[in-house]
Structure formats: structure tokens, C-alpha cells
Amino acid sequence: xxxxxxxxxxxxxxxxxxxxxxxxxxxxQVAEGQIVSLIGPNGAGKTTVFNCLTGFYKPSAGSxxxxxxxxxxxxxxxxxxKGMVRTFQHVRLFKxxxxxxxxxxxxxxxxxxxxxxxxxxxxxxxxSEKEALDRAAQWLERTGLLEFANRTAGTLAYGQQRRLExxxxxxxxxxxxxxxxxxxxxxxxxxxxxxELIAELRSEHxxxxxxxxxxxxxxxxxxxxxxxxxxxxxxxAGTPEQVCCDPEVIKAYLxxx
Amino acid sequence: xxxxxxxxxxxxxxxxxxxxxxxxxxxxxxMVYGIIGMINFAHxxxxxxxxxxxxxxxxxxxxxGIESLPLLIIGALVVSMxxxxxxxxxxxxxxxxxxxxxxxxxxxxxxxxxxIFLQNxxxxxxxSRDIAMPNLVRGGLDIGPTTGFHATLSxxxxxxxxxxxxxxxxxxxxxxxxxMGRACRACAEDLKMTNLLGINTNGxxxxxxxxxxxxxxxxGVLLGMYYGVINPYIGFMAGLKAFTAAVLxxxxxxxxxxxxxxxxxxxxxxxxxxxxxxxxxxxxFSLLILILLFRPSGILGxxxxxxx
Numbered sequence: 001x002x003x004x005x006x007x008x009x010x011x012x013x014x015x016x017x018x019x020x021x022x023x024x025x026x027x028x029q030v031a032e033g034q035i036v037s038l039i040g041p042n043g044a045g046k047t048t049v050f051n052c053l054t055g056f057y058k059p060s061a062g063s064x065x066x067x068x069x070x071x072x073x074x075x076x077x078x079x080x081x082k083g084m085v086r087t088f089q090h091v092r093l094f095k096x097x098x099x100x101x102x103x104x105x106x107x108x109x110x111x112x113x114x115x116x117x118x119x120x121x122x123x124x125x126x127x128s129e130k131e132a133l134d135r136a137a138q139w140l141e142r143t144g145l146l147e148f149a150n151r152t153a154g155t156l157a158y159g160q161q162r163r164l165e166x167x168x169x170x171x172x173x174x175x176x177x178x179x180x181x182x183x184x185x186x187x188x189x190x191x192x193x194x195x196e197l198i199a200e201l202r203s204e205h206x207x208x209x210x211x212x213x214x215x216x217x218x219x220x221x222x223x224x225x226x227x228x229x230x231x232x233x234x235x236x237a238g239t240p241e242q243v244c245c246d247p248e249v250i251k252a253y254l255x256x257x
Numbered sequence: 258x259x260x261x262x263x264x265x266x267x268x269x270x271x272x273x274x275x276x277x278x279x280x281x282x283x284x285x286x287x288m289v290y291g292i293i294g295m296i297n298f299a300h301x302x303x304x305x306x307x308x309x310x311x312x313x314x315x316x317x318x319x320x321x322g323i324e325s326l327p328l329l330i331i332g333a334l335v336v337s338m339x340x341x342x343x344x345x346x347x348x349x350x351x352x353x354x355x356x357x358x359x360x361x362x363x364x365x366x367x368x369x370x371x372x373i374f375l376q377n378x379x380x381x382x383x384x385s386r387d388i389a390m391p392n393l394v395r396g397g398l399d400i401g402p403t404t405g406f407h408a409t410l411s412x413x414x415x416x417x418x419x420x421x422x423x424x425x426x427x428x429x430x431x432x433x434x435x436x437m438g439r440a441c442r443a444c445a446e447d448l449k450m451t452n453l454l455g456i457n458t459n460g461x462x463x464x465x466x467x468x469x470x471x472x473x474x475x476x477g478v479l480l481g482m483y484y485g486v487i488n489p490y491i492g493f494m495a496g497l498k499a500f501t502a503a504v505l506x507x508x509x510x511x512x513x514x515x516x517x518x519x520x521x522x523x524x525x526x527x528x529x530x531x532x533x534x535x536x537x538x539x540x541x542f543s544l545l546i547l548i549l550l551f552r553p554s555g556i557l558g559x560x561x562x563x564x565x
């Protein structure tokens with residue numbers, strides 16, 4: 001790795017559920033501006049790693065440093081305020097709220113939520129409301145959802161819901177975006193669009209991205225660095241080319257061609 | 258119009274009066290359930306404490322020589338809402354928050370413990386005997402013929418309708434229009450996701466307890482004045498009735514709680530009016546059993562869809 005301290009530095013991460021060691025000594029470094037992918041067979045513990053990183057689980061051992069600060073076991077909302085947000089394997093939108101409301105809720109902590117200011121509609125309150133709406137509109141436009149702004153989120157098509165989830169992450173103004181199988185259930189065209197969007201998030205918005213994905217074309221196409229885990233243990237790490245050729249990885253996950 | 262019509266109208270008015278206060282209490286159950294999926298069985302006690310605070314405030318204001326009726330009622334409402342809000346917040350902080358994330362039964366048992374604790378706290382502080390609330394609002398409007406049988410809408414009933422309507426309008430505006438309300442709705446849909454988007458969900462949960470407690474206090478003040486008698490045990494039955502109302506309307510749904518409360522109140526009044534007052538609780542809880550058997554999600558509730 002480079003001499004600059006990585007944005008996210010995970011070392012010796014272990015997660016134990018009773019007698020099951022789901023994650024064993026996983027290490028992971030993500031430098032600012034990188035796209036790093038975490039791959040491995042089903043049940044390898046990829047999502048468990050994500051859950052540890054986002055405060056869902058308190059890791060049994062190991063350290064998670066974000067910008068040099070130890071964050072393991074920190075509640076999710078504090079991590080989000082520090083700039084770490086994630087998506088899930090399945091869509092977790094607020095389905096009964098409108099599309100634009102989904103994006104406004106995500107900006108809650110950036111806005112002035114003072115009840116009195118809200119009642120009096122002070123200039124500061126109005127300004128922050130307008131900013132939030134502008135930001136929401138900007139991301140709806142980018143993800144091609146602007147025309148659906150007032151629709152109930154649950155009525156959108158699946159691919160649109162996935163895009164809305166990414167938009168909802170983006171309005172929180174993150175520095176590290178963690179995507180858990182963003183291409184699951186998308187058709188090849190939608191996956192290609194997604195790849196373009198992820199690349200753009202990095203190049204134009206300076207985002208650092210950590211990705212869990214099974215679509216190897218997507219992973220190999222955009223990753224700077226790939227980490228492979230198998231049965232909770234780290235198996236290999238390196239550039240996409242290195243990982244692709246690693247006999248251990250081929251045996252455990254990619255399969256002979 | 259025949260006498261029977263006015264008789265029916267009278268029962269309906271009485272039912273809607275009691276029903277609207279059930280609805281106020283039921284909102285507290287339904288909001289908490291909607292967000293953290295637990296039944297706050299100490300909620301009925303908060304209503305009872307609201308009644309006691311109202312009694313204390315009315316007595317204190319009377320000692321100070323204040324006789325203006327609006328001032329008395331508003332004073333009782335405001336002080337009672339503030340004090341019970343503190344109770345609501347503390348109950349959540351002490352009895353539920355430390356237990357969150359564990360088995361669902363644990364906070365339920367904690368709630369029952371909290372309920373017994375609060376009941377006995379008031380019993381020790383205020384005595385267990387009935388206390389008569391001062392009858393401040395007398396008289397009413399007669400509907401129907403001046404001679405013979407007619408229905409009466411008492412001024413106290415009018416006050417109950419007006420205050421309930423104002424409270425519910427304010428709540429609706431808060432939930433649908435304000436930022437905090439938006440965050441509340443997000444929490445009700447997906448608590449964990451809301452947390453991961455940077456919202457302090459513990460704060461939102463505490464807020465729902467505070468709102469629920471304040472509304473229960475409104476019901477406590479109004480119903481205390483309406484019935485004229487309070488004791489440390491009124492919270493138990495009122496809590497059960499409001500819980501029934503919340504389940505009837507569909508627990509988790511605020512309009513459902515209101516509808517359930519009104520329906521339950523009317524059903525009770527009709528039973529008392531046409532059958533026998535002794536059977537009104539039987540009817541109320543039979544309704545609960547029927548709804549649980551035939552439509553467990555309630556009238557306005559959405560059936561629980563298995564998450565895939």
C-alpha cells in the first residue's frame with residue numbers, strides 16, 4: 001500500500017457467533033479514491049464483514065480504523081455522520097414514503113431540525129430545506145428518477161429502486177460508499193449502467209468505494225484492488241489480474257474454465 | 258322525531274366522547290409499536306398520572322384564587338403534558354432502552370413491572386382512595402324537543418371533542434409535514450436503515466414516547482374531569498381499552514388507533530344504553546378477541562408481509 005494512511009484500515013477482524021467463527025482475521029485496506037471489491041463464495045462472510053464495518057455487529061476482535069480513528073462498535077448513525085454509508089443485498093427503501101422524501105430523510109442530520117425554527121419557518125430553516133431539495137433533485141436527475149419524484153418509492157421498478165438507494169446514500173454526502181451486491185437482480189444493460197455510475201461516483205465526486213459483488217465482469221472492470229475471502233478467512237488479495245490467476249481463488253470460487 | 262332517535266343520539270354522543278379519549282391513549286400504543294414493535298404496557302399509568310397532575314394543578318390554581326375556566330383547563334393540560342412527557346421519556350430510558358436488542362418478551366415484562374411501580378408510586382404519594390375532581394364545567398346543549406325526551410350534549414363533551422380534535426390535527430401536521438415527523442415515519446418503516454443514514458434513532462424513539470405520554474395526559478385531564486373521580490387504578494382499565502382500540506384499528510397505524518378508539522367507545526355506549534352497563538367491558542374485549550381471530554392486522558392495518 002502507499003505510504004499515506006488508508007481511509008479505511010481493517011485488521012485482524014473476527015466475528016464469532018457462539019461456536020461459529022464467521023469472520024477470521026480479515027484484513028482490508030481501502031485508500032482514498034480507490035474502488036475495492038470483496039469477493040468470495042456464498043456464505044464466505046462478506047456481508048458479515050460489512051455488518052461489522054457499519055456498526056450492525058460489534059466485532060469479537062480486531063480493529064476498524066476510519067481516517068485513523070477506531071470506529072468498531074460505534075452506532076450506525078455516528079458512522080454515517082463520519083461519512084460511511086452502505087446499501088444492502090436487498091432493497092431497503094422507505095417504501096411507503098415518496099421518492100423525494102426518501103432523499104430528504106437521508107439529509108436529516110445535515111438540516112436544521114430545531115422544532116421552533118420549523119414552526120417559525122426562519123430564513124435559516126427555509127434555506128436548509130431548499131438546499132436539501134436541490135441536492136435531492138440533482139441526484140434524482142443523475143439517476144434518471146426525477147420524473148418519479150412524487151411517486152411512492154415502493155411502486156418503482158426494481159432497477160429504479162436500486163438506483164434510488166444509491167442516490168439516497170449520495171445525498172448523505174459520504175466519503176466511503178459500501179455497496180453490498182448492487183448488481184444483484186439487474187439485467188446486463190442495467191449492470192453496465194451501474195458500472196458507469198460507480199466509476200463516475202469516484203471520478204466526479206471523489207468517492208471511495210467498497211464493493212461486494214458476484215458479477216465478475218463488473219468486479220474486474222472497475223476494481224483497483226480485490227480481496228477474496230473464503231469460509232471467513234482471507235484467501236487472496238491483489239489487483240484484479242493477480243486475483244483472477246490465483247489458483248487458490250480459481251479452486252475456491254471462480255471455478256475452472 | 259321519536260324518542261328512540263334521541264336516545265340513540267345520546268348514546269352515540271356519549272360513545273364518541275369516551276371513544277375520542279381512548280383514541281388519544283391508543284395513539285401512544287400504536288406509535289411506539291410502529292417504531293420498536295413493543296407494547297408499552299406502562300402507558301395506561303401515564304394516563305393515570307396525567308389525571309393526578311390535573312387534579313393537583315386545579316387545586317393549586319384554585320388556592321391561588323384563579324377562577325377563569327379556560328385558564329384552569331389550559332393550565333391543567335399544559336402542566337400535565339409537560340410532567341407526563343418527562344415520565345414518558347424516563348420510562349423509555351430506564352425500563353426499555355437498556356433492554357433493546359434482546360428478546361422481545363423482556364421489555365414486555367419490564368413494562369409490566371414499570372406499570373406496577375408507577376401505580377404504587379401514586380398510591381403511596383396520593384393515597385389509594387378515590388379523589389373527586391372538581392366539577393368545573395356544568396350544563397350543556399339540549400338537542401331535540403324542549404319538552405319530553407331529548408339528547409344533551411354537555412359542555413364538557415364539547416371541550417373533549419374540541420381538545421381531541423386540536424391534538425390530533427397537530428399530531429397529523431407534525432407527522433406529515435415536519436422533518437422530525439418524516440424521521441419518525443422513516444423509523445417506523447426501517448429503524449436500522451434510518452440509523453445507518455445518520456439519524457439518531459434512539460432520539461426518535463424517545464420522542465415517540467414523549468408524544469404518546471403527552472397525548473395520554475390530555476386524555477387523563479379530560480376524562481378525569483368528565484368522570485369526576487380518579488384513583489391510582491384507573492390506568493389499568495384505560496390502558497387495556499386503548500390497547501384494544503389500537504389493535505382494533507390496526508396496531509402501528511395512527512388513523513387506525515383513532516378509528517379503533519371511536520368504534521370501541523361507541524360499542525361500549527351502545528351496550529350500556531341498550532343492554533346493560535355491566536356488559537360493556539365484555540363487549541369491548543369480545544371485540545378484541547374477534548378481531549384477533551378474524552383480522553389480526555386490524556381494520557386499517559396492513560397484513561404483515563414476510564420479508565424475503
